[in-house]
Amino acid sequence: MFNYPWTALSGPVATPESTNFSLAGIGMDWTVEKRDLSYSFNGATYRTTQQALIRNDTGACLTVVPDRWTPIQHQQAYDVFVNVCREAGGAPVVLGSLDESLLWALGLIPELTIPSIQTQTHLMLVNQYEYGKGIEYYANIINPTGFTYCVPLPSVTRKLAVSVLDTVRKILPPLFQHHTQFQEITGRLIALPCPDKSALSYFTKVFPPSALAGFNGPGDAIKNLFFGLDKKRTWWDAFCSVSLAIDHILGVKPETRLTSSWFGINSKRKQEALRFANLLSLENLEQQIA
Numbered sequence: 001m002f003n004y005p006w007t008a009l010s011g012p013v014a015t016p017e018s019t020n021f022s023l024a025g026i027g028m029d030w031t032v033e034k035r036d037l038s039y040s041f042n043g044a045t046y047r048t049t050q051q052a053l054i055r056n057d058t059g060a061c062l063t064v065v066p067d068r069w070t071p072i073q074h075q076q077a078y079d080v081f082v083n084v085c086r087e088a089g090g091a092p093v094v095l096g097s098l099d100e101s102l103l104w105a106l107g108l109i110p111e112l113t114i115p116s117i118q119t120q121t122h123l124m125l126v127n128q129y130e131y132g133k134g135i136e137y138y139a140n141i142i143n144p145t146g147f148t149y150c151v152p153l154p155s156v157t158r159k160l161a162v163s164v165l166d167t168v169r170k171i172l173p174p175l176f177q178h179h180t181q182f183q184e185i186t187g188r189l190i191a192l193p194c195p196d197k198s199a200l201s202y203f204t205k206v207f208p209p210s211a212l213a214g215f216n217g218p219g220d221a222i223k224n225l226f227f228g229l230d231k232k233r234t235w236w237d238a239f240c241s242v243s244l245a246i247d248h249i250l251g252v253k254p255e256t257r258l259t260s261s262w263f264g265i266n267s268k269r270k271q272e273a274l275r276f277a278n279l280l281s282l283e284n285l286e287q288q289i290a
Contacts (some may be wrong), residue, residue, distance in 0.1 A: 010256050078124065078125065117236065138151060150181070188282070192284060235277050246269065
């Protein structure tokens with residue numbers, strides 16, 4: 001029904017099957033450097049304690065950072081990511097950019113698969129410069145119906161970020177832990193039927209009317225995703241309907257939709273949706289037993 005959320009992006013995206021599976025192929029092989037900032041007052045020039053972060057290819061100023069902040073170049077970040085994936089028995093499978101400055105990459109870890117729902121947990125790299133940010137890692141759980149579930153992993157300092165061994169020690173254990181937790185919860189959601197009345201209560205809890213204000217009928221679309229299923233509907237179906245709505249219906253355009261789904265308010269909403277589905281499904285089960 002849906003493609004993966006990033007297929008609608010206006011920016012370049014590459015996979016190993018592409019001829020451009022490299023940072024150069026997606027236009028992200030540029031570097032950055034810091035330049036001093038100064039101001040004039042009463043005929044004198046003064047240097048500030050901040051510096052401008054400049055793209056070396058275009059001269060564009062991406063952000064302003066403190067003197068002691070050190071950027072990590074996209075290629076350097078990606079090289080470490082590739083080796084971390086290899087340490088986990090995986091490899092990069094998607095490369096992309098957002099807003100022409102944020103680099104993201106997905107690494108498939110074959111061991112982290114849930115066959116019953118065909119989901120695969122990926123290691124995700126993000127390297128961005130806005131507001132003096134840097135390298136971030138995520139557990140990104142991807143379902144073939146077309147949604148992703150993204151959870152931040154522990155922060156990596158700039159010193160650790162350039163070390164494959166240190167990054168492996170910091171990132172891989174929580175990546176595997178998130179996968180195990182997701183597998184345990186979804187195992188219950190698949191097994192438990194979701195009554196229509198409970199589904200409506202669940203959708204309202206995840207998407208209160210205020211969250212849907214300004215959108216053209218997403219509430220109906222969310223319900224249609226669930227009630228349109230021609231089978232016995234489970235709590236897993238209810239969660240998938242929420243996730244698909246976030247990734248493909250809410251938002252003004254694909255870029256903002258994906259940014260919110262991965263890093264913004266809708267990322268937190270998905271985490272809450274999984275928590276609510278787990279709690280409500282257990283309540284249903286207790287009522288059935290009673």
